[in-house]
Amino acid sequence: MSFQVYNSLTRKKQPFEPIDAGQVRMYNCGPTVYGRAHIGNLRSFLFADTLRRWLEHEGLEVKQVMNITDVGHITADADQGEDKLDAQARKEGRDPWKISEQHTEEFLADLAALDFLEASIYPRATAHIEEMLEMIDGLLEKGHAYRAGDNVYFDVSSFAEYGKLSGNKVEDLAAGARIDVLEEKRAPADFALWKSDPAHLMKWESHFGPHGFPGWHIECSAMARTHLGDRIDIHTGGEDNIFPHHECEIAQSEAFTGEPFANYWMHAKFLQVDGGKMSKSLGNVYTLSDVESRGFRPRDLRFTLLRGHYRQPLNFTWAIMADSARALAKLDDLVTRLKRIADGQEGAAEATAGEDLVRAAKQAFRAAMNDDLNTPPAIAQLFGLRDHAVQECLGSAAAALALEFLAGVQGALGILDMQEESLDQETQDIFNERIRARENKEWARSDKLRDELLERGIVVEDTGGRTVWRKR
RNA sequence: GGCGGCGUAGCCAAGUGGCUAAGGCAACGGAUUGCAAAUCCGUCAUUCACCGGUUCGAGUCCGGUCGCCGCCUCCA
Structure with missing residues (x-):
């Protein structure tokens, strides 16, 4: 009986076989920490947690990396794109580093409350700028990327397999683009690896210029490579990540290493609320x-x-x-x-x-x-x-x-309550006293004690000739 | 416009060609109970959005219609 998983890359279920026997290297696309995680985010992360738990249940050792994206995703196409963190910081008039720190803590607290197993590591994007730059340099050297002023773009035409995950064709993408194509890009589908903007709040100096920051996709490629190596077993995310995010990750990572990046891509479907989509305007984005x-x-x-x-x-x-x-x-x-x-x-x-x-x-x-x-x-x-x-x-x-x-x-x-529970001495005494009261048919006294126990969060049930208690 | 997913009882949800369509919740009838709560027993889809087709046989495959969801450079 082997573990069958649906692989988005091959669009079918296949037996799971790790690269190294008995060990699994798994990367989970984590949150961008500009706000509180909602139940839809949590569904996707719970899927990752369940996957990790099941792999371990089946005797595999799992190294689980869940990234924290604490630098904004800017869209590739300049000023129409929005950096979530940057925007939130301006809105609140606060330091973006403080915002990401706050929401990272909040996120980890939510996971703990939901009984998630702790990942092996939660790498922060901002702590991997050097690794990103290393990959960008490598991609430039190999001719998979090009510079346009202080910006660097990935050359999609240099990677023949672009589209293999999402099923998109480069020509169709160009036709459907909703945002005006920047002049400096060679092709509409090319995406940013590194951008520069003096007005940006979170920025890093590099050999590309003094005001740079990473493109949206490179941080995951860099963090996965740093913590799991060039080849990984499983990469997860929400279904919306399939394109462009994961498609671009594959392009960057595989163009850089010359090897297959992840063997299994797994994606969770979106959560719906009241039969429709979750949206802020409907007020049903719950946390x-x-x-x-x-x-x-x-x-x-x-x-x-x-x-x-x-x-x-x-x-x-x-x-x-x-x-x-x-x-x-x-x-x-x-x-x-x-x-x-x-x-x-x-x-x-x-x-x-x-x-x-x-x-x-x-x-x-x-x-x-x-x-x-x-x-x-x-x-x-x-x-x-x-x-x-x-x-x-x-x-x-x-x-x-x-x-x-x-x-x-x-x-x-992680849904059961297996705890061995016991009452503190005082509560136990009240409980025993009530049993005696009932035996003596002192109903008023018995009911009063039952109420007292309820106040202590203990529900009493007289069932099948014996009296038992349970919490809540 | 291009690509993909879904539509199973009041609600949620399995089932991916073949015995009587899992399971949960709700509902209803009964049992039990000092009261209460809980529990127990039983009932609850001749039918799988709709229309055609393939097949000895379809919720399951194919075509069409309607509805919902997602992606097509914010998104889990």
Whole structure:
């Protein structure tokens, strides 16, 4: 059973085989830090996190690089282009370095709140200016780039494979260009490697001039090469990155090294909100803060985003978030039940009863994940397992096996709550007191204690002859 | 205009030529319960946007129509 991934480059699913056996070099296109990440950004990064988790689940060692673009993307075509960071800095009247620093911290905090595994490194574009210049010089030497004053452009005509990722043809691009072509460019499709502008806020002195800054695409090529080498296994991003960003990265990197850049390109589809696109004018560009202020946990968002396949458009609504929270409660219940069964408190009499059911669920889960990270049917297996637990089909040994399986699921998806929870002594005393009150049928007193516990965030349930508690 | 994706029950979402179309939520009926909450049992798509075609057989392949989404130098 091998891991099949959909490769945007070949437009089909193929078995994943790393360049070096047992090791994966993965580059995730990260955020441009001029504002707070929204749930659409988070979907794309969650896909990268899931991919990394699954590769590790399958026993591979992953070096994961997620870049932080902290210098603006200026579009290639001069003054009509907008540098997001530069623009934001002017708008706020603040230092762009401060802005990027603030949003970088915010971004990493969002990832942590959502239980993302920490990447091996989060390189900053501004810390790789030298490496970018090195590549630009190399491209000039090899005739893949040319200077126009203090600017440097990549010569698309020098790279025959330009368009192999996106399927675009250079001729069609020229015809569809929305922005007037700069005189100094030799061809409309050529893109900037290095630009110069005295008015720019973030700029670097180089042999191209005193007021330079990098083009949009070169930072990823340089950072990937610096941290992962000339050839990498996987490069990810949102579907919008396919063109021009990734197409240009391929051109730069492969023209520079003369070798294939990334073997697998994987892209996440855009998240939709209320059946349509997210847009500022509709006011539906939500962030993790919005999610939390509506009373949802980061975990609810994580689950919602994993309920759809990463390559399908996913529709986000607040109703679905509520739906997810309820579904997660069922999975929490599964964990609790399995623990009780494993302890012999309930379940089938024979310890090994249902082991085959657990093994089948585990295998189906793995098969789904191995099919290009098909998380929806993988998650469905958990509910199937829950049915078996509820119907008392599982014995203590089977439950222990199931818990082991769920630990693996947690490693891969990060949506479960496996924590061993306990009450502090005071709360435990109130809880015990309530049980005594109920035994004595002191209903008023019992209800008062129940309210007290609720204030402490503990929900009490009198179920099936025993009283149990859970958080929230 | 060029290129690509999608349209499955009230909502979300699997399924990519072949047994009775996964799973979740909601809804409805019942059980249980001091109350409450939770839980449990059951019901819930003769049909896959629409129209044609290929095939012994199609949600799955082909053509057309309608709708939504994305890219074509801001975007995850």
